[in-house]
Amino acid sequence: MLLLDKNGPFLYEQLFETLRQSIIQSDLKTNDALKPIRVLSEELHISINTVSRAYQQLLAEGYIRSVRGSGYYVENLSTLPRSGVLYRKGQKEVVRESIVPLKYDFNYESIESSFFPWTKWRKYMQDAMLEESCSAKIAYECNKGNVELRKSLCDYINNSRGVKCSWEQIVISAGTQYAMDIITDILHEKVNTIGVEDPSFIGMQRIFTNKGYSIKDLSMTDRGIDIDDLENSMCHLLYLTPSHQFPTGVTTSLTKRLQILEWAQKNRTYIIENDYDNEFLYGEKPLPSIQSLSTSQNVIYLSTLSKVLSPSLRCAYFVLPYKLMEIYEDRYKYYYSALPTYNQKALAYFIRDGHLERHVRKMSLSNRRKYGIFNKVVKESLAGVVKIFPAPAGSHSLIQIPGCKSQEGLITKMRLRGFGIYGTKVYWRNQQEAPENIFLFGFNSIPEEDLERACIEFACALKEIIETLET
């Protein structure tokens, strides 16, 4: 007698699974007849429909066959696909160390989940999946990505960053790193040295070296890269984060942007402008993107929705100058877009309906307030102990703790007290000369209402640690 849990959600699935197990374990053998639908339905006190649905599923998956006018019979499983391959358990592996839970994590990569417009987003995703389920077939998306999304993003960056481009120049990518993989691949035959801000994000440095580029370090001033360094670098390509340099937080001045463009034009080089968190501005007026200032199609504009919307969306995009589009079309002709189709469609409609713009305004104001809170607490509670670097933009800030002699040491001590703080040493090219006492603070993952308390508790803990360091 079969036993089903009538409070379980899918009665037919339970019946299907029970029968399937009987067949696999040979309780029901090849060519055995199954009970007629009506008989089983009466025996189990369940509807004819339920039994019929379970039988249909067994039929569809090839466990049984139907003989017209006679009934259902168990199939010969040995002729079915893959039944001959034995199950082999994977080798036992050590599971990674568990991460100590933190009370406050000043992570600069994650964002606060409750800030994300989940209800709207789920609706857009459902609609996009419904759309795909109603179409006749599911196909690959073209190499540059969904046309609707490219049009939406084009309007968005025309509008918000003055980027001069048509939607046909935009390529959607699954994250900034894959985008950079493609960009460096396209440019590689022409160039092999790249000028990079020092310090800079190690994830990008790694891509350049993985791709065989030689990196020329350009030191940072408080207005942007050092122009003398640039002039002496002899590099054929330049990678910059001018809106909000990572990690220093410096915004490249307008004068310097124009100097850089002049240099690039004179030397016939391309500039890769990574405008990754341009949306968050604390000053009065945003500076135009370098791409928008260029008159000679020599800037590759790159950005992402990871900071402003969500890192788990994996949507980055870049704008190729016309000359590079030709190379792209040639090399990536047989590629498909790497971001799932309905995610791209959902995003396209989300942006088209103005939700990205709204979200950016909301998040930008919140980040501005967060920056204010952070600044106030540090000035009040850590005066003389800590120096804040001015950061007129972005979702992280930089502080210097002059008393600190070991970055790793301080990070560990703070972690043990429940605070996640992050060092910057790793981003400097010359590790010997990298400062031990500069740290990164991200606001994106701590809710606004918790930030003041988080900063005050952080300040108290830091002062205590510094006092022990000094005694």
Place this chain on the structure above:
Amino acid sequence: MLLLDKNGPFLYEQLFETLRQSIIQSDLKTNDALKPIRVLSEELHISINTVSRAYQQLLAEGYIRSVRGSGYYVENLSTLPRSGVLYRKGQKEVVRESIVPLKYDFNYESIESSFFPWTKWRKYMQDAMLEESCSAKIAYECNKGNVELRKSLCDYINNSRGVKCSWEQIVISAGTQYAMDIITDILHEKVNTIGVEDPSFIGMQRIFTNKGYSIKDLSMTDRGIDIDDLENSMCHLLYLTPSHQFPTGVTTSLTKRLQILEWAQKNRTYIIENDYDNEFLYGEKPLPSIQSLSTSQNVIYLSTLSKVLSPSLRCAYFVLPYKLMEIYEDRYKYYYSALPTYNQKALAYFIRDGHLERHVRKMSLSNRRKYGIFNKVVKESLAGVVKIFPAPAGSHSLIQIPGCKSQEGLITKMRLRGFGIYGTKVYWRNQQEAPENIFLFGFNSIPEEDLERACIEFACALKEIIETLET
């Protein structure tokens, strides 16, 4: 007086948008007071909640400010982010040619949408998004991908393909091409020549040349690659599709699999085994994957869910031998996974609950029946006109039309009659010697119930065309 459409879905959004427009167009000027909530609610005959919600939205996005005990006032927009940047329309571009609608498309890349378990999938996606919305923060996924998904896939390939690995060796990738980008990148320092089946998928050939590899062509026999070619190739790496060679459809015999492994071990080379549509088998017994036959950790197993589940999921995965894992960890240490997090989670739970296995059985049986239909019609209606290549697996079949002198010509003629058929010439390395008369037929995108009619109509159209060719 404001006019709202009370049948519209979101009354508060309409009110928000109307007020926002008034502020942007300066109908409401800086420091103007907004009507008190109760007053506006009475004027418009809408609830206090609706007005309040619209005001809260305007407040959150920074259009208005709230003064305690006094009310709401319009903000000075010039201090708000990005208001200074002018809108620039994108340059006008020519929209690509529209595609002629086809009656029957024997595409081998798309799949039938109605076959995909959309209802289940949408539920899993919703659950995964809900899970993420309930967590405190949204973070990047680690470079190798979601652990749950890697565990689910590990069980799946242990079980179905006998692949010997632990989940820690599995890397999730956004599509097969990005996977191959990573694999070739990891191996590049060691090798620069790669042995590739001729013909083979041009998308992969392109990656190898893009990455600077030199390709050694290995001609195909009806049991797999030519072993003499392999012995003479002097290549340092081998790329194969042994389950169902693309495009010839050949399954590499067991003897040949063992010969290839012996060669690789002798020459200390790696084999990249692309098992892309291994799930569809028309013969009695599946052959074990090359990875499962190897005893010396020299096979990189690569597969995808594009053929068996959906190309728009963009989920490919590969299994790295332990030695290569070390290189991967070093080079990709600072990378993040390129597939959206909740898509990965949804897939993990979908596979864990057995739905992938069920779907594979169902689709495999359907494809087997489709192959039968196609074979039967071709044999009955095109005897003497067309030759079918035996294809014991996969979701496409190969036919030869001896009368055909121009592949492009026949494709165009058939397209004009509403049939999408696909040539194979492009996959041959030597275009001069590539056959003009071999074509690819995919079953995946035509529903089973339509296939017989599609094949019969195709046969009639083809016969007519061939007769005109001969006269």
